[in-house]
Amino acid sequence: MNIVVVGLSHKTAPVEIREKVTFPADKMAGYLSDLTCRKGVSEGVILSTCNRVEVVAIVSHIQEGIEEIKGFIAQSNGISRDILDNHLYSHTSEEGIKHVFRVASSLDSMVVGEPQILGQMKDAYQYALEHNVTGIILNKFFRKAFSVAKRVRTETNIASSAVSISYAAVELAKKIFGDLSDKRVLLIGAGEMCELAAKHFVNSGIKEILVTNRTHSRAEKLAADFGGKALLFENIELDLDEVDIILSSTGSPVHIISVAQVKKALKKRRNSPMFFIDIAVPRDIDPEINNLDNAYLYDIDNLQGVVQSNMKEREKEAAAAEEIIAGEIGQFHKWLRTLDITPTIVSLREKLEGIRRQEIDKLLANLEDLSDKQKKVIESATNAMINKVLHMPISNLKKMADTAEGDLHIDSARKLFDLD
Amino acid sequence: MSHTLFRLTTTLYLLGTISYVVYLFFPKKWAYRTASVSLLAGFILHTGSFTSRISKVGFPPVTNLHDALSFMAWAVIGIYLLILLKYKIRVIGAFIAPLAFLLMFSAYSLPKDIAPLVVPYLKAFWLPVHIILVVIGNGFFAVAFAVAIMYLIQENQLKSKKIGKMYYSLPSLDILDNINHKALSYGFPLLTLGVVSGAIVSEQMRGGMLKGGMSELWTIMVWILYAVLLHGRIYSGWRGRKASRVSIAAFIILLVTFVGINITVGEGFRFH
Numbered sequence: 001m002n003i004v005v006v007g008l009s010h011k012t013a014p015v016e017i018r019e020k021v022t023f024p025a026d027k028m029a030g031y032l033s034d035l036t037c038r039k040g041v042s043e044g045v046i047l048s049t050c051n052r053v054e055v056v057a058i059v060s061h062i063q064e065g066i067e068e069i070k071g072f073i074a075q076s077n078g079i080s081r082d083i084l085d086n087h088l089y090s091h092t093s094e095e096g097i098k099h100v101f102r103v104a105s106s107l108d109s110m111v112v113g114e115p116q117i118l119g120q121m122k123d124a125y126q127y128a129l130e131h132n133v134t135g136i137i138l139n140k141f142f143r144k145a146f147s148v149a150k151r152v153r154t155e156t157n158i159a160s161s162a163v164s165i166s167y168a169a170v171e172l173a174k175k176i177f178g179d180l181s182d183k184r185v186l187l188i189g190a191g192e193m194c195e196l197a198a199k200h201f202v203n204s205g206i207k208e209i210l211v212t213n214r215t216h217s218r219a220e221k222l223a224a225d226f227g228g229k230a231l232l233f234e235n236i237e238l239d240l241d242e243v244d245i246i247l248s249s250t251g252s253p254v255h256i257i258s259v260a261q262v263k264k265a266l267k268k269r270r271n272s273p274m275f276f277i278d279i280a281v282p283r284d285i286d287p288e289i290n291n292l293d294n295a296y297l298y299d300i301d302n303l304q305g306v307v308q309s310n311m312k313e314r315e316k317e318a319a320a321a322e323e324i325i326a327g328e329i330g331q332f333h334k335w336l337r338t339l340d341i342t343p344t345i346v347s348l349r350e351k352l353e354g355i356r357r358q359e360i361d362k363l364l365a366n367l368e369d370l371s372d373k374q375k376k377v378i379e380s381a382t383n384a385m386i387n388k389v390l391h392m393p394i395s396n397l398k399k400m401a402d403t404a405e406g407d408l409h410i411d412s413a414r415k416l417f418d419l420d
Numbered sequence: 421m422s423h424t425l426f427r428l429t430t431t432l433y434l435l436g437t438i439s440y441v442v443y444l445f446f447p448k449k450w451a452y453r454t455a456s457v458s459l460l461a462g463f464i465l466h467t468g469s470f471t472s473r474i475s476k477v478g479f480p481p482v483t484n485l486h487d488a489l490s491f492m493a494w495a496v497i498g499i500y501l502l503i504l505l506k507y508k509i510r511v512i513g514a515f516i517a518p519l520a521f522l523l524m525f526s527a528y529s530l531p532k533d534i535a536p537l538v539v540p541y542l543k544a545f546w547l548p549v550h551i552i553l554v555v556i557g558n559g560f561f562a563v564a565f566a567v568a569i570m571y572l573i574q575e576n577q578l579k580s581k582k583i584g585k586m587y588y589s590l591p592s593l594d595i596l597d598n599i600n601h602k603a604l605s606y607g608f609p610l611l612t613l614g615v616v617s618g619a620i621v622s623e624q625m626r627g628g629m630l631k632g633g634m635s636e637l638w639t640i641m642v643w644i645l646y647a648v649l650l651h652g653r654i655y656s657g658w659r660g661r662k663a664s665r666v667s668i669a670a671f672i673i674l675l676v677t678f679v680g681i682n683i684t685v686g687e688g689f690r691f692h
Contacts, residue, residue, distance in 0.1 A: 157447065157588065175578060178592035270657030273593065290579060294660050302581045309583035 001042070001137060001339060002062045005096045006069040006088060007054030010110050013087035021077050021084070023048040028127050031076060036133045038068045043138040047103075047124040049117070051110055056100060058137050066090045094333050097141070101325045104145040105152040106159070113159040113314050118149050137339065141332065148328045155324060156317040161310035165303045166197035169277045170204050172306065173245055176275050176296055184208045186243040188236065189250030190222060193279050193300075197247055202226050210243060212236060214250070237261050241268035245275045248284040256284045262295055277303070334402060341401040344410050345394055347419045352386050423532065425469035426490065430528060432462030433493070433521040440514040445585050452510050459517060463497045470494065485682040489527035491551070492678070493520040495559030499603075503563060507599065509591050515566035546624060550617035557610030558678060561646070564603035565671035568664035571596040575661055597659055600667060608650050615643055635684055638677040645670040 008021060023031050023046050035044040035055065043058040055073065059065025070088060074081045091099040102108045106117050125142040128134045134142070152158060162168040170180075177183055183206050187198045190213060202209055209228030213219035216232060223230040231239060240246075240261055250256060257276070266274065276297040278285040283299055290297040298306075360382060364375065393413075400409040414420050439455035442448075473487070500516040503509075574590045577583060590596075618639070649666045652658035658666075 155449065161588065172578070175574070175587070175592050176594065178594035178598075267657075271659050272657075273660065293662065296578055298581070305581055306583055309587075313588065 001336070002059055002065065002092060003056070003096045003137070003141065003336065004059050004062060004065050004069065005054060005056050005091045005099050006066055006073065007047075007052060008084075008087045008089065009052035009054075009108065011108070012089055017083070017087050018050065018053070020079055021053050021073065023053065023076065025123075025127070029131055032128055032131045032133045034076070035069070035072055038072060040065050041068060043128075043135045044133050045125055045128040045138060045142065047121055049120050052103070052108075054103070056096075056138065056141075058135070062092050066092070093336075094329055097329050097332055097336075098325060100141070100145050101148045101328060102322075104149040105321055105325060106149070107152075107318055107321055107325070111163055112318055113163070115153075115159055118146070122146065137336065140335070144328070144332050148325060151324055151328075152321040156320045158314055158317040158321055161313055163307055163310055163314065165279075165300070165307055166193060166200050168303050168306045168310065169197045169247070169298070170200045172277075172296075172298060172303075173201070173275050174204075176273055177244065180204050180206050182207050183244040184210065184242060185245040185247060186231070186236075186239075187211045187222065187226075187228075188246065188248040188256065188284065189213060189252075189280065190218060191249040191279065194247055194249035195222070197277065197279070198226060201245065201247075202228075206245075210239070241265035244273070245277070246285070247277045247279070249279040250284050252280070252284055253282055255286045257286065257289070259286050259288045259292065262286075262289050262292060266292065266294060279303075337401045337406055338398065340406065341398055341410060344397070344414055344419065348394070348413070348417055349390065351417055351419060352390065356382050356386055425465050425472065426524075426528075429462045429466040429469060430521065430524040432458045432465065433497070433517060433524055436462060436513070437517040437521045440511075440517045444511055444514040444589050447511075447589050455513055455517065456504075456510070459497055459513065460501065463494070463501060466490075466494045466497070484531060485679065486527045486530035486532050488551070488555070488678070488682045489523045489530070491555045492558050492562075493523035493527070495555050496520045496523070496562045499556075499559040499563050503599065507595065509595065509599075511589050511591065512563075512566060512570065512599075515569055516563065519562055519566060546617050546621045550614060550621050553610050553617055554614035554678075557607045557614050558674065560603045560607030560610065561667070561671050561674055564600050564607060564667045567596045567599045567603070568667040568671075571600065571664040572661065572668075575664075593660065597663070600663060601653055601659075604646065604650050604653065604667065608646050611643060611646060615639060635677070635681045638673070638680060642670065642674045642677050645673065 008017065010018070013021070025048075028046065031046055032044060035041060035046065035057065040060040041057050042060070045056045047054040047056070053073070055069050057065065057069055059068070070081065070085065070090075073088070074084050099108070104118055104121050106113050106115065109117050121142075125134070125138075129139070162171045173180060173183070180201070185198065185201045185206050185208070187194065187209060198209060198211075209223070209226045210231045211219045211223040211226065211228055212231040212233050212235075213222070214233050216230065219230040219233070222228075236256070240257070241264070246257070248256065262274065262276075266272075271294045273294045273296065276285050276289060276295065278297065278299045281300060285297060285299075287297065287299070289295050360378065363378070364370065370378075397409065397413055400406065403409070436455045436458035439451045439458065443451035443455055470491070496516060497520050500513060500520075503512065570590055571593060573586055574593055574596065577587045578593070645666070649658070649663065649670060652666075653663055
């Protein structure tokens with residue numbers, strides 16, 4: 001029994017290929033039964049997301065299994081093997097285990113640490129489980145992968161910091177204000193980045209969003225989109241003390257918010273902190289504002305800097321995550337190997353037990369007047385002999401099965417005792 | 421017996437300090453667990469050590485600097501544990517535990533013999549009351565001091581945009597400022613009552629003011645500083661950096677005063 005993983009991801013295939021290779025969820029049942037009907041494939045799970053397609057399967061022969069799965073992916077998507085093979089990767093045994101653990105822990109993701117992949121993997125497994133195409137190995141394997149991912153998430157900070165500018169702004173706000181549920185956000189102007197940040201703020205449960213724009217109708221439209229209120233552009237100064245977070249991105253060549261205005265607002269607010277996010281170039285908010293007590297100003301470069309620190313932090317954490325994974329692979333691989341060796345041990349025992357039984361029967365036929373007690377003694381003595389004879393070979397076989405040539409050793413043992 | 425407990429407590433506070441500092445830079449579960457278990461165990465032993473000293477002499481052993489510092493460390497950890505229950509911000513421990521350890525460490529080499537009270541015990545009712553009020557008040561001010569330092573570190577990172585390791589482990593400015601305010605508003609009434617009861621003690625024991633008016637002067641100064649700080653916070657919108665700086669300065673002066681008074685008073689007890 002061997003674990004193989006065959007697939008492609010954003011690392012090996014451009015989007016032109018990735019969009020051609022998909023396994024839509026609504027047809028998953030058909031795909032799964034097709035996969036597990038193939039020669040030598042006993043269990044299978046198909047993961048299909050926009051950044052990766054992966055088939056995790058249990059096969060009896062590694063090379064044949066990989067070929068079968070490659071053929072399956074090509075045929076299911078009507079794509080030629082010549083093209084597909086350039087982008088497909090395959091991992092087996094320990095490498096395969098490592099790969100799946102890394103994918104589940106989001107170490108192989110485009111944005112390392114992003115949380116979606118784990119959910120997608122759980123869905124893929126759930127699907128396979130419901131369609132009865134997983135067995136003892138993949139069930140244990142995927143549950144292990146999920147628990148490894150959970151360990152990585154809780155024991156490292158891999159996903160604790162934002163790696164996008166718009167989300168970094170929300171996190172900074174949380175470091176300043178703590179709870180955002182009683183905070184009001186003012187959005188000045190429009191623009192993709194600014195609107196994205198505003199959306200993140202709305203999603204993190206702020207109290208209210210106010211929108212203003214030189215063109216008031218545009219402000220009204222945006223306000224409606226966010227479920228907020230539109231504010232007249234001329235009234236910014238008047239209402240400045242009412243808002244905690246100010247997001248600005250206008251095309252104005254001069255500063256829209258001055259130090260004096262913020263000083264006044266802070267005084268009215270009794271120094272309750274204000275957070276300014278200036279995404280505009282040229283800047284909308286006077287940079288001197290950052291020097292005021294209880295006012296915090298971040299421009300686009302500052303936010304970029306925070307994102308970079310976060311990225312570095314994630315990379316450092318990724319190293320810790322790799323260590324956790326390395327520790328877990330060995331354990332699982334060992335279990336998998338004992339699964340391989342178990343049938344051999346069982347047949348070996350059966351073989352010797354058969355010989356013993358035969359000889360005992362012969363012996364008892366010749367010695368008719370033995371008492372029950374004497375019979376018992378013979379039984380236990382012969383049993384003990386077999387156990388002692390088998391003890392060393394079995395424990396050595398277990399050790400040898402755990403090496404790279406494990407299969408070979410198991411095979412030799414079977415031949416030696418003529419078990420097949 | 422009580423000395424062994426004292427030594428064990430100090431060691432546990434040191435262990436708590438080290439693991440909390442590790443936690444500050446590498447927020448791992450094991451570091452936090454080691455830290456909190458050490459501090460809790462230390463606190464329990466510390467309480468035991470006090471009980472044993474009380475049973476030995478029959479009244480709270482608060483007549484020398486050694487015990488006063490140790491009592492204060494006890495209060496600091498106790499209040500920290502209470503805050504932990506309410507706010508669940510573990511990392512405060514990284515700033516509280518070192519303070520408790522330093523207090524214990526300073527107390528370590530000081531003479532531990534308890535001076536006999538020069539007045540009858542019955543009359544000495546106000547002394548333990550005074551000490552307990554002051555020391556618990558100081559515990560709150562110590563917490564205010566610790567979160568003020570955390571505030572300044574976090575604020576500096578946010579203002580300068582230099583994101584360091586501590587940016588990730590320190591909590592938000594708002595919560596730090598909040599805890600500072602709360603700690604001050606508990607500490608101040610305790611200090612006020614402590615000063616009043618101190619005046620009563622001094623009146624009863626010496627029939628007048630303490631030797632050397634400096635102690636009173638310093639005490640009044642600390643009281644005024646905290647009064648101004650709390651007033652500023654409540655009525656003038658003081659907060660953040662300003663409030664943090666003042667609470668740090670006030671606490672340093674308070675520590676100096678506390679040690680100073682305990683030396684003078686200790687001498688007074690012994691040689692009066």
